[in-house]
Every structure is written in C-alpha cells, then in structure tokens.
Amino acid sequence: MTEAQEKIDLFTRLGRTRAAISEGLSGLFRGKQAVADDSDFDELEDHLIMSDIGVEASARIVGRLRAQATKECLKSSQQLRGLLKEELFQILQPSVSTLDLLDRAATPWVMVIVGVNGVGKTTTAAKLARRFTEQGMTVMLAACDTYRAAAIEQLGVWGQRLGVPVIAQEYGADAAAVAHDALNAARARLVDVL
Structure with missing residues (x-):
C-alpha cells in the first residue's frame, strides 16, 4: 500500500467513524427540547459503541454525562450535546500533550514501532520524527521493514x-x-532519537 493509499484509507476510516457518531447523535438529539432520559443515555451509549469508541470508553463517557446532567440540572438536549463535546475533548486532550523523553542523557533514545501490516507504523514513525525535530532534537529513522x-x-x-x-x-x-x-550511525552522529 502506498503512502497516499494509507492516508486515504486512514481518512476514510476516520470519516466513517465521525459520520457514524454525527448521524447517531443528530438522530438522538433531533427535535428534542427536554433533557435526555435513561433510554436516551442508553441509545447514546449504543451509538458510541457502534462508532468504534469502545465499550469501556462509551460506558465511562455516558456515566459522566448522566452524572453531569443530574448535577447541573440541564434544561435542553443541546446542553447535553455540548457536555458530550466537552467530554470527548477532555478524553482526547492528553494525547496532544508534549512528548518528552524520559532520559535525554542516554542518547540515542531508541523507539521500536511494531504492528501488523497496514496499521500505520511508517506514518506514525514520521509523525514522531516531525514532533521530535520540532522540539529541537535530532532524529534518525531506520528502515527495518525489509x-x-x-x-x-x-x-x-x-x-x-x-x-x-x-x-x-x-x-x-x-x-x-x-x-x-x-x-551505530546514530551514536556516531550524536542523534537524540532513533
């Protein structure tokens, strides 16, 4: 699979997940003014699970939404939808934090990326390389998939x-x-991350 095909495949899969979430939530919240009841929360959890969010994460999200809906005495389903957006944002927020190396004194810091075919190992390596170079580190890649x-x-x-x-x-x-x-090359060139 070429790089362009990998990108298209990834964006296609992400697009399907986004569309499934959006359609499910639109149907759930459409035309409702009142705050959701238990059956709506159950339906929301089902939509999240079917959208590849995962059972455990979906249950956690819906549990927090139920608690907040009760605590804040929500008046409309739009407020609940806003809370859902905030909850999803909070879950994703830690993944955009700065990636720091544990011990910069021990260079090069070696990362091994392992996975089955087609999961994005090469693209992930490139993204990590970009992030590390943006943080001022020197990076080297090794093409071990021969x-x-x-x-x-x-x-x-x-x-x-x-x-x-x-x-x-x-x-x-x-x-x-x-x-x-x-x-050996990374050590000789004093590279920070291999």
Missing part, C-alpha cells in the same frame, strides 16, 4: 520531507542488521 514492498522507499520519502536521515539496506536484508547499523 520485506514489505515499497517500505524502504516510503520511509525514505518521509525522511526527505522531514530532513531526517534514513538508514536502510536492500530488500530482504536482516532487520536486526539494519537496526544495528542505524544504532
């Missing part, structure tokens, strides 16, 4: 875009050898 078609080229393109060196070997090379070479 068997997936176009994996080395894809990481190379990201490296060029970000101005980050990429250590790579030919297709079929031993991934551990690539990682070893990258670690």
Whole structure:
C-alpha cells in the first residue's frame, strides 16, 4: 500500500467513524427540547459503541454525562450535546500533550514501532520524527521493514520531507542488521532519537 493509499484509507476510516457518531447523535438529539432520559443515555451509549469508541470508553463517557446532567440540572438536549463535546475533548486532550523523553542523557533514545501490516507504523514513525525535530532534537529513522514492498522507499520519502536521515539496506536484508547499523550511525552522529 502506498503512502497516499494509507492516508486515504486512514481518512476514510476516520470519516466513517465521525459520520457514524454525527448521524447517531443528530438522530438522538433531533427535535428534542427536554433533557435526555435513561433510554436516551442508553441509545447514546449504543451509538458510541457502534462508532468504534469502545465499550469501556462509551460506558465511562455516558456515566459522566448522566452524572453531569443530574448535577447541573440541564434544561435542553443541546446542553447535553455540548457536555458530550466537552467530554470527548477532555478524553482526547492528553494525547496532544508534549512528548518528552524520559532520559535525554542516554542518547540515542531508541523507539521500536511494531504492528501488523497496514496499521500505520511508517506514518506514525514520521509523525514522531516531525514532533521530535520540532522540539529541537535530532532524529534518525531506520528502515527495518525489509520485506514489505515499497517500505524502504516510503520511509525514505518521509525522511526527505522531514530532513531526517534514513538508514536502510536492500530488500530482504536482516532487520536486526539494519537496526544495528542505524544504532551505530546514530551514536556516531550524536542523534537524540532513533
């Protein structure tokens, strides 16, 4: 899968999730002036679960909304919808915090990104590289996925875009050898993050 296809696939999946949440919530809140009752909260939880929010997270969100709706004596479903937006924002907020390294003295700080095919490992590595460079750190990438078609080229393109060196070997090379070479290169160049 090319980088463009990965992006389209990711945005398609995110778009479907967003649409499912929006449609479900619009239907739930449409035409209602009064605050939601227990059946509406149950329906909201169902919509969140069907929108890939997850059972545990959906139950937690709806539990907090029920408590707030009671505590604040909400007068309209629009107020409840506003609370839902705030709750979702609060859940997502920690994920946008600054990413700091635990021990900058021990360089390079090595990150290993592992996962099954098609989950966005290469794109995630590029996003992390960008974030670290924005924080003033030097970064190097290692193309250890030596068997997936176009994996080395894809990481190379990201490296060029970000101005980050990429250590790579030919297709079929031993991934551990690539990682070893990258670690030696990162140490020699005093790179902060590999």
